[in-house]
Amino acid sequence: MEHNDREYTDMLNNELKDIEPGAGLHNKVRAGIAANAVHMRRRNTALGAVVIAVVLTMGLSAVTPVFGRNGTLPQVITAMAAERQAKKMSKTLGTAPIQQTGTALQTSVTTVQAVNDSTLSETDGVLALVIANKSGTPVADVLKLRTDGLGWGRIMAQLNVSGRDIGKAMSQVKAAAKTKGQGENPKPAVSNTDGTKIVVNGEITGVSTTIITVDGKSFVIGAATQLKYQGKPITTAEITAKLLTGKLYATVQGTKQADTTLLANLIIVQDEATSEQATPSNEQTNPSNEQTNPSNEQAAVSNDQQVRGKVTVVTATVLHVDGFANDIILNADTKVEQVGAGRMNIAAIKVGQTVQVHVILSGTTYTAQQVHIEDK
C-alpha cells in the first residue's frame, strides 16, 4: 500500500483545508498548563501538610498512648509484629496450636486450659501463653489485661516482654514442633496431645457411689479409682457427709473413655480451692498414660526416699509425681527451692515441672521434706 493514491490524498486535503486551529487555542493550552501548575502546587502543599501531620502524629504517638488502650505507636507496631508471628505460628502448627505452644514452652496444663477456656482466638491464645511464659506472669493476669481491652503491645510493655522475646519463644515453639514431627521430642509434652488424660480442679457439686461431679464435669468412680483426702483414703459416703457441712473441692485425674465418658483414676478431695481453681474451668489433659519412672529410687528399708519426675498434679497440700503412685503431702515444713531462683514457696510448684522430692514415709503417708524444682 503506497501513498501514490493521490485521489484520496487530494480529497482529504481539500476537505481539511479549512480545518485550522483557532487563534485562541494556544491561549487555552497555556491557560490549561497554568491551571494545572496551580493545581499541582496546591496538591503538593496538601500532601506536604499530610506528611507533616503524619510525622508529628508518629512523633507524638511514640511517647503518648494516642492509640488508647493499644498504647503508643511503637507498642502498636510491636503488637502487630507479635500478632503476625503468632498467626504464622498458629498456621504452622496446624491443629491445637495453643496446646502445642504450651508443650513447647513447658507450660502447665492448667495454664494451657485456662487459655483454651478463654474467649481468645487461637492466635491470641498462643500470644498470651508466650507472654505469660516470658514474663513469668500467671496467664490469668495476661488474659485479664487482654479482656480489659489492652492491646498486646501495651500488655507486653507492661509485663516487660520485648518483641525479641516473642521471636525467641516462637522459634522455640517452632523447633519443638519440628522435633516432635520427627518423633524425637526430648521433653515429653506437659499438655495434652492425645487427649485421653484429663485433670479437673474445682468444686464438688455432686457425688454418688459411682459418679462425682467436679467443676461441672462428671467422672465415673470405678473399682480402681483412688479417693484421697489429706493423703488418706476417703469414701464417697464420707464426701457426701462433708458436703452437707460445706463446700468441698477436688482435683480429679481421669481418662477419657471410648464412649466419651470420663473415668476417674484419682480424686484428691480438699477443703479449700487451690490457687489454680480460681480459673473457671481447669480441665487439663496429659499426653501420657504411662506412669512409669525408672529413675525413682524407693528405699525399701529406709523411710527416706528420693522421688524424681514430672509433676502431674499439685495442690496446696498434695503433690503427684509421674511414676510415683502415692500422694506426697506438702506442708508448712516442706522446703521448696528452684534452680536459679533459690528458696520458693509451694505455689511455685507447677504441673509439668521436673522435680526431685525428698520424701519421708510415716505410717502410710509420704510427706515431702524438700522439693527441688529442676526447671528454671
Add this chain to the structure above:
Amino acid sequence: MDNELRTVVTRVHSGEEAAFDELYHLTVRQLYRTLYTYLMTRQDVEDVVQEAYLKLYQVRRKLDDTRSVPVYLRTIAINCARRKLRRSHPVRALIEEDDVSDTELVKGVVREALQQLSPADRLVMGLFYGDQTSIQDICRMTGEKEGTVKSRLSRARERLREVIDHGT
C-alpha cells in the same frame, strides 16, 4: 522542519519555557487535522488538543530529542480522543465500526462520506492520506496491528469510493 523541531525539542528538554510555545506552533496544525478526522467536531478537537499539550508539558523534561515527538504527541492525543469519545459517545465508542453521528452539518459529498466511516477508520484514513504517516507509525499511534490498519484503510477507501461514485 525536522532540524528546527529537533532544536526546539532540545530546548524544551532543557527547560526553556518559550521553546514549548514554539513546539506548539510547529506541531499543532497537523495534530488538529488528525484529530478532526477522528472526532469531526472542533469543540472536541480543541478539548483534546489542550489535554494532549498539557500531558506533553508534564513530561517535557523527559522528552528525547531523537524521538519522534510528533508521533509521540499524536499518540497521546489519540488516546485522549478515544477516552473523550468513550465518555461523550459511549454507544458510538462501543460499536464505532458501524454507527456514525451526524452532529455536524455535512458540507459536500466527501465530508458526508467521511462521516459515514467509523471514527477509527476515519483516523487511519486521515493519518495515512492526510498526514502521509507510515503504516508503522499509525500502528504505534493507535496500538493496532498492521493487518488491522490496512483493513481499516481498505474499508475506508471502498466506502469513500462508493459514496463518491453512487452518492449512497
